[in-house]
Amino acid sequence: MHVLVLGAGLSGVTTAWYLSQAGFRVSLVDRQAEAACETSFANGGQISISHPEPWANPSAPGLILRWLGRDEAPLKFRPSGDPAQWRWGARFLFECLPARARRNTAAIAALAVWSGMQLRALRTQLGLEYDQLERGILHLFHDRAEFARASARAEALRAFGIEARPCSRDQCLALEPALSPHAHRLAGGLFAPGDESGDARRFTRALATEVSRTGAALHWSKEVTALHANPDGSIGGVDVRDTAGRTARLEADAYVLCLGSYGPRLLAPLGLSLPIYPVKGYSVTIPIVKPEHAPKVSLTDESRRIVCSRLGQHLRVAGTAELNGFDTRIRPERVAPILAWASTHFPEALDLAGAESWAGLRPATPGNLPLIGRSARQKLWLNTGHGTLGWTLACGSAAALAQLMQGRVPPVAFPFLRTG
Ligand SMILES: Cc1cc2nc3c(=O)[nH]c(=O)nc-3n(C[C@H](O)[C@H](O)[C@H](O)COP(=O)(O)OP(=O)(O)OC[C@H]3O[C@@H](n4cnc5c(N)ncnc54)[C@H](O)[C@@H]3O)c2cc1C
Incomplete structure (x- = not known):
């Protein structure tokens, strides 16, 4: 056939x-x-099995309202006259209901676990090289209240067969010493050792x-x-x-x-x-000038909704979600918070002047x-x-x-x- x-x-x-x-x-x-x-082309690089929770969850409507009108908002809705955008938005709100979010999380987790197995088997079969690192993902919390929920989250992930453990600030630093300039701002972390990173392109x-x-x-x-x-x-x-x-x-x-x-x-x-509606996101790819100061463990900043992955001699930092139709233009005000995140976390490691910005459209369903x-x-x-x-x-x-x-x-x- x-x-x-x-x-x-x-x-x-x-x-x-x-x-x-x-x-x-x-x-x-x-x-x-x-x-x-x-x-x-230039996504966040994460094989993030430990993040099955969709954006559409019970806390999302409140966050979107709080961030309305803010250019640096991690999640931004730019209302247009496109009926498809409004239909998608209404379905998104429906998927935020607790029962829907639980169902969607469980389904994504099951597929993600299986997908991780398929990826590892494929890599072994073909010997593919794509700057992959099997060092896990460390989720960072800057807010004590968010970190307080890390244990419950680890338990929920374990129920899906996904290993994750809460980490104190010192444990985060032991896992990823490159975080030390920023350590005083950290409340703690959640480490998923089975996650990976690599260059999707x-x-x-x-x-x-x-x-x-x-x-x-x-x-x-x-x-x-x-x-x-x-x-x-x-x-x-x-x-x-x-x-x-x-x-x-x-x-x-x-x-x-x-x-x-x-x-x-x-x-x-x-x-x-x-x-399916496009949800725009941005990434920057920054040359690493001092490798010993750049992270090797892939990171997810839970408070800022920013992820970063080491891809060889570059650091890929990605984030933001914007409902803005099919516009892939790069807006400097949306890139700025991502660059600021990179420079405050790894001030010694990067050549920010050499950063390359990119925007792409996630083909997103509401859930x-x-x-x-x-x-x-x-x-x-x-x-x-x-x-x-x-x-x-x-x-x-x-x-x-x-x-x-x-x-x-x-x-x-x-x-x-x-x-x-
Ligand atoms: C900023 C950002 C960060 C992300 N980070 C992560 C991450 O860390 N981990 C993760 O798992 N996912 C991440 N994603 C999501 C992931 O990158 C996407 O879900 C994935 O790339 C979508 O792949 P796709 O093949 O469906 O779409 P695409 O990669 O867009 O492929 C669609 C293809 O169809 C072609 N095409 C379209 N229309 C036509 C046409 N009419 N005729 C012929 N060809 C056509 C296009 O040229 C394209 O090659 C991120 C996305 C973004 C934007």
């Missing part, structure tokens, strides 16, 4: 790989000249090379302009246009949609509505649960909507989709799509 995967970010390339391993003949199409040019591109070695056809620089429906409603082909304006139709026995935030636009003409499985249209499958955790969940989601397409049931307690 021939499967055409639409999109070559983390989701699309991992999907192509696991499908090829499951015996499918695979093709891949993307509008960019190579893999991982959009949201998978390098990973995706290395895996795309492996996909091409399987004999898959990779169609670069081809924009998907429409999905063509057969008279019986099934998908019969994908219309593409290359950079010279030439058009063609690519046909396969099945199609998998992995187009990030742009998927809903292509499905709308078919009468399919996906609850942060990706859409994985059969769509309502025959021959069309989905593996998309991974929001804040697309790197963490990539291998597990793709492996699960390959099993679903083989007619198998993945061994993960996750609400895979079964419609159609």
Whole structure:
């Protein structure tokens, strides 16, 4: 069976790989000249199995209200006239209900644990190199009240099979000595030793090379302009246009949609509505000039919603979430708090003048649960909507989709799509 995967970010390339391993003949199409040019280009680098809680949780509405109108707010809603934005916002509020947040957290945790296993197996199988570090993630708390909840959080994570332990300030410093200039501001931490970090772009591109070695056809620089429906409603082909304006139709026995935030636009003409909206985030990648002062353990600042990962001779610092449509322009006032965070935490380590800023659009569902499985249209499958955790969940989601397409049931307690 021939499967055409639409999109070559983390989701699309991992999907192509696991499908090829499951015996499918695979093709891949993307509008960019190579893999991982959009949201998978410069994310926070974290394999954050220890962070299954979605943004949509009971405390979110209060925080968003508190941060309204503040340019440096970690979570920012810029209201527009776009009905899709308001629909998504209303669903987000629904997902903040305690029962929904508990259900979503459990599902994400199950998929994240399985995804971690798939990633480690893949790394062993292929020997991929992508500046990976298996040193865990240390969650930092600057607020005593937040740190006071760390024990309960560790217990909740353990119930999902995720190891995590609260750490005093001294224990945080023992784990990551580079934090010492900032230690007096820390209330404590929560350490998840099973987490990892690494460069998602390098990973995706290395895996795309492996996909091409399987004999898959990779169609670069081809924009998907429409999905063509057969008279019986099934998908019969994908219309593409290359950079010279030439058009063609690519046909396969099945199609998998992995187009990030742009998927809903292509499905709308078919009468399919996906609850995915772009949530913009920023990162800066800063050269390290004094390696002994730069962290090796990946960090999550829980109070500021900022993450950082060591990627070889660079530090990647990422954060902020903004509901602002498809605008990927870099706003200096949104980058400034991320740079300030880096310079106050690691004042000696970094060449801030050499920092490169980037913005990307997380393809987010309101509850942060990706859409994985059969769509309502025959021959069309989905593996998309991974929001804040697309790197963490990539291998597990793709492996699960390959099993679903083989007619198998993945061994993960996750609400895979079964419609159609
Ligand atoms: C600031 C920031 C920090 C993050 N940090 C982390 C982190 O630390 N850990 C984590 O797990 N996740 C993180 N994420 C989330 C993660 O990066 C995303 O969930 C993931 O990259 C999404 O991958 P994707 O393949 O779905 O989308 P994309 O990477 O955007 O891939 C979609 C692909 O589809 C292609 N495409 C789109 N439209 C068309 C079209 N019409 N025709 C042809 N091709 C098309 C694009 O070119 C692109 O290659 C972060 C995200 C951001 C923005």
